[in-house]
Amino acid sequence: MSELMEMLIRRGFLWQSFEIYGGMAGFIDYGPLGNGVRRKLENLWREFFVINERAVEIDTPTIGVEEVFIASGHASSFTDVAIECNECGRIFRADHYIKEKLGIEAEETIESVKEVMELYDLRCECGGSFKQPENINLMFSTTIGPGRGKKGYLRPETAQGIFIDFKRLSDYFRDKLPFGVTQIGRAYRNEISPRQGVIRLREFNQAELEYFVDPRNKTHPQFEQYKNQKIKLVDKFDNEHEITLNEAVEKGIIAHELLAYFIAKTREFLLKAGLKDEKLRFRQHKDDERAHYAVDCWDAEALTSYGWVEIVGIADRSDYDLSKHTQYSGEDLSVFIPFKEPIKVRKKKAIPKMDKIGPAFKDKAKKIVELLEKVEPSEKIELEVDGEKVVLTTEYFEIKEVEEEVHGEKIIPHVIEPSFGLDRITYSVLEHAFDKDIVDGEERKVLRLKRWMAPVQVAVLPLLSKDEFVNVAQNVLEMLKANGIFTEYDDSGSIGRRYRRYDEIGTPFCITIDHQTLEDNTVTIRDRDTTKQVRVKIDELVTILKELLSSERDIVEFGKIFKE
């Protein structure tokens, strides 16, 4: 185990879930400190992607009824057909294996795979024969209600909950594009072989923004502020670029401005969270790598001890999801976009002759008239009414040219989705912050978190655990807590030992109550990164700490240096 993981477990950032029952791969518990970091990351995310966008946050169930995932395509594309060798026991994804060995594009169904296997006498690399192909579904399934109940799945992404609520959401935004909807929550994937602790989990935390736009206008008013920023890009042909976002869009490396905007904003967010710029890059998905719903996708990747790890996916999902849900639910999930000026359109229309249609078709007449409205008029019109074919000639309608005013059009919005893996980001932040240096000739472990990301922001430490120091320290502690600062108190062990304790978990500031405190009501603030101390009045402590915690200013600006 890495030195970092050892510390994270020992100090209460992360633990193996179900540990006393032997554990289960793919699940982790956030201890007090890890949970603190993740919460702070979530709040930072809200600041960026909810408050500072035209966006809202919602919360929908983690269980979804089967229909949702049939429509979304997860029920089929999430299911792989697998074949297992009788001899060596290896399992392959059938379609991949067939393509690799035979060069055939096999359909991903059991029947199709079976056919190909028999036809070509498909064998394993080791020479063994294969068992019957089987479906492997990577969603967790469950039953809603008692008995046979209703089939449901644990959601593999939070996004579907947003798409399903689209009508309500569009209404909430008064049908005006663009708008964004976010959700922060758990999602579940029944990974075959979860590895690398935090990196591949079966239950994980997502923060997703679904940004609905007019497909003809994939721009963003705030793009200005990012367009001249240089960024590291790896395109789908593995070419590396270091160019401005504007150029990337103009050269067609990034499909459009809106994707570029979210790439830039994501980068800004990740840097603010504490990821190191030199360990961050954006990589475009290759054509065969993209999810079934995506037309273009860029990942933010962080360099960690596990290599480059995907931490954010920024995808253009086009109208895939809304169209699918329209199709499967029968609900109209389009948005009416008015033209600036209504336009006049001359067109031919079939005007029904009610006195003929009524007697001839009786109860079907009403439906026929409705359908007639929608079809291209011609001398002879064929319609399908309740599964029955009806042929109409000009006996039943006349063709007229009419002028109509059209005020707008219905379109299905496209959706741009920045999707964040909070667990991976939390871990990457911790790994990038983990450092060692030498203080007074001794090695020290220090977690150089951004101040606003630290789970314990301030530690209050009496120099001696004697009543006169302890009493003052307790008062300072209460004062800081009352002002919303995450503060801990510690009087156990020598002062040096305690500084090390808080360095290790990334606490940016230690307040020490010493002999001089008792004389003049001043305390020292010690900076985690430099170990410098300044002396300030207790009365000014809250104001100074708040300023320090929300900025990167140096403590020496705030008081007399007590110790270099």
Next chain:
RNA sequence: GCGCGGGUAGUCUAGUGGUAGGACAACGGCUUUCCGAGCCGUUAGCCCGGGUUCAAAUCCCGGUCCGCGCACCA
């Protein structure tokens, strides 16, 4: 899922069939104590299940977790 290697206090580690030992950490105390000081004391462990044996941390089987490789990762 397959193969290989591991699993001993919170952490690291010694222990090849015969009373589980140490270091660090944590906790209590002593020491006028500003960068992991010292001294005394305390808490705390053989991954789980089965088998072999008079006797299993140790040998065997199965499971599980961790690491690595293969496969998988919409």
